[in-house]
Every structure is written in structure tokens, then in C-alpha cells.
Amino acid sequence: MSIAKVPCTIVTGFLGAGKTTLVRHVLENADGRRLAVIVNEFGDVGIDGEILKSCGIESCPEDAIVELANGCICCTVADDFVPALKSLLDRPSPPEHIVIETSGLALPKPLVKAFNWPEIASRVTVDGVIAVVDGAAVAAGRFADDPEAVARQRAEDSSLDHDNPLEEVFEDQLLCADLVILNKADLISQDERRTVAGEIAKTLPRAVKVVETENGKVPIKVLLGLGAEAESDLASRPSHHDLEGEHDHEDFDTFIVDLPVFDSPQQLVDRLVKAADAHDILRMKGFVDIAGKPMRLLVQAVGSRVQHHYDRKWPAGERLGRLVVIAEKGFDRDVIRGLIAS
Numbered sequence: 001m002s003i004a005k006v007p008c009t010i011v012t013g014f015l016g017a018g019k020t021t022l023v024r025h026v027l028e029n030a031d032g033r034r035l036a037v038i039v040n041e042f043g044d045v046g047i048d049g050e051i052l053k054s055c056g057i058e059s060c061p062e063d064a065i066v067e068l069a070n071g072c073i074c075c076t077v078a079d080d081f082v083p084a085l086k087s088l089l090d091r092p093s094p095p096e097h098i099v100i101e102t103s104g105l106a107l108p109k110p111l112v113k114a115f116n117w118p119e120i121a122s123r124v125t126v127d128g129v130i131a132v133v134d135g136a137a138v139a140a141g142r143f144a145d146d147p148e149a150v151a152r153q154r155a156e157d158s159s160l161d162h163d164n165p166l167e168e169v170f171e172d173q174l175l176c177a178d179l180v181i182l183n184k185a186d187l188i189s190q191d192e193r194r195t196v197a198g199e200i201a202k203t204l205p206r207a208v209k210v211v212e213t214e215n216g217k218v219p220i221k222v223l224l225g226l227g228a229e230a231e232s233d234l235a236s237r238p239s240h241h242d243l244e245g246e247h248d249h250e251d252f253d254t255f256i257v258d259l260p261v262f263d264s265p266q267q268l269v270d271r272l273v274k275a276a277d278a279h280d281i282l283r284m285k286g287f288v289d290i291a292g293k294p295m296r297l298l299v300q301a302v303g304s305r306v307q308h309h310y311d312r313k314w315p316a317g318e319r320l321g322r323l324v325v326i327a328e329k330g331f332d333r334d335v336i337r338g339l340i341a342s
């Protein structure tokens, strides 16, 4: 008797596109389905796992969320990803569906390939790769090559590889997708939506549905149950990195800023906007200690767009403000620290 494989959905998308928001929406609408989540982050502090664990959804116990922080799973498939998947499958009551949220810098294809590894090939299948796109970031030209910058680089050094690393990661994620979620539709106009949809269509290698939404609010039956079996279909998912082998995220860097106590959320927001504008920071997220408040403030910035809310009481002994910063390499950590924390 053959045992049905557990379907797994890979959620990819660039930094801050809305992956965690979408995964949380899936958990909130699981309708009794036994789900588990593997969540991976590029930064050293597991913020996304915390956000998901603190969601307070009854059907989603904390041990259903497995965090793989500190690096991209696409590069640590053997050490982190496959063992994490196996340990979920080996549980006395294994999940009925597994959702994998990759880091915003991860390439999905190496992960899909891992599903062919003999250790897990007979037990799991990739139900679908969902690429979440930040509509506002695409509309702002975040992933497009800057022709002036390319020309400048070429003039300085003709042998230089001028590929835009943001564009490459963004495209690799789309090239592997079975479904594209055009998220943050609330932040862009009708015209911009058309432009963004056009850019996505230009990149997609085959017919793939694009669903527009905000805050990842797409019905769960659209997201899960795609039946793509992506691991058997690698040839139709080209990648910029097919010829280069492993990529090592050398274009990006992350560090942690220890934060002082702030008098108000606005005081911090002003500093984050200033830092993001001056240094082209891609992503900041963390928990902040606001004077006199028993709750911790969850702060998230995508570029210089900052959002915050009090998410839960500080756990005992953990009241310490910390922020993860991710940017393209070449920035001065101390300068950024100085702008945010002093």
C-alpha cells in the first residue's frame, strides 16, 4: 500500500513582500486542517517565528512552528531543511500540510530540488511554490536595473558583473512559481497594478495565475492544494543560478542593533526613516521597549515604510529592544547604529 505524500507549500518572495502575513492568514483559516510551518530567516533573530507563534490561534500550537534562523535555507538544505522536514514527518501525529516560508533572499529552486532526496522523496511533495510580490516595491522600480548605475559601473570596470542582485533574487523567485500573489495592492494605483502585472508576466516562464490582494488575504483553497508536484518539474523552472551552483548571498548583509528605551514609537520611526533614506536599507524588524509600556512594540520597515503595533507582553526577563537590519553590502554598520540607537 502506498502512503500518500504530505503536500508542502513553499512561500517565497523578496524581503518584506508579505510572506509572514500570508502564512499567518493561512494559519488563521486552516479550518481544522493540521498544519505545520517551517519558517526561515536571513537575520540572526527569529522575528517571523515569534510573530507566527504569538498569533494566538487555537488550532496552531507553538510546536507546529519550526524556526530556521540565521542564514538562508536554500544554502543549508542538508543541515537544516531536510532534518527539520523529517522531524515533522516523524511526529506521532504528523502534519497534513506543511507550509515553508523561506527567507526573502532565498532562492526557491534548491529547496524544491531537495524534495527529490531519497530520505524524503517518498514522504513529501511540493504542492506548489507561491511567490509573494510587493506591488509597491515593483512599482517603485526596486527590482529594475538602474541604467545609470550600470553605465557607471561599466565605465569604472568593464569586467565587472553588473547584474543587479535584487533583480536576480526577485526573478528567480518568480521563475519557480506556480502561483503569484501580487500583494500590497492597497498601496498602488490601477495604472501601477497594470504595470506591475506586466513586469511579472514578462518574467514568468510559463502560464501562472497572478492573484491581486492585500495583506495576503487569499482564500486558503486558492493557496493550498495546487497539486503542482514541482519537484518533478524542475526543467520548467529556470534560475539565474542554474549554471553557478550554490549562491551565497554575498551581496547582502545583516546585523543587529541593540536599542535603547524609546519615549514613544514615533521617536523610533523618525530615526528608522532617516536611516532607511540615507542608506537604502532593505528591511528592518524587531521588538522595541517603549517607556512605561508593559507590551513590546513590534516594528517593521520595508524600505522607509514603517509599521508598528504592540503585539504582546514582554516575556519575563526578555525586555530588551533589538532590531534586525538587512541591506545590500557596502554599508557602514556603525553609522547606521548611530542613526538608530544613540
Ligand SMILES: Nc1nc2c(ncn2[C@@H]2O[C@H](COP(=O)(O)OP(=O)(O)OP(=O)(O)O)[C@@H](O)[C@H]2O)c(=O)[nH]1
Pocket (backbone or CB within 6 Å): 013, 014, 015, 016, 017, 018, 019, 020, 021, 022, 048, 103, 104, 105, 183, 184, 185, 186, 187, 213, 214, 215, 216, 283, 300, 301, 302, 307
Ligand atoms: N500596506 C500593506 N502592508 C502590508 C501588506 N502585506 C504585508 N504588509 C506589511 O509589510 C511588512 C512586511 O510584511 P511581512 O509579512 O513580514 O513580509 P515578509 O515577506 O514575511 O518579510 P521578510 O520575512 O522579512 O522577508 C509588514 O509591516 C506588514 O504588515 C499589504 O498588503 N499592504
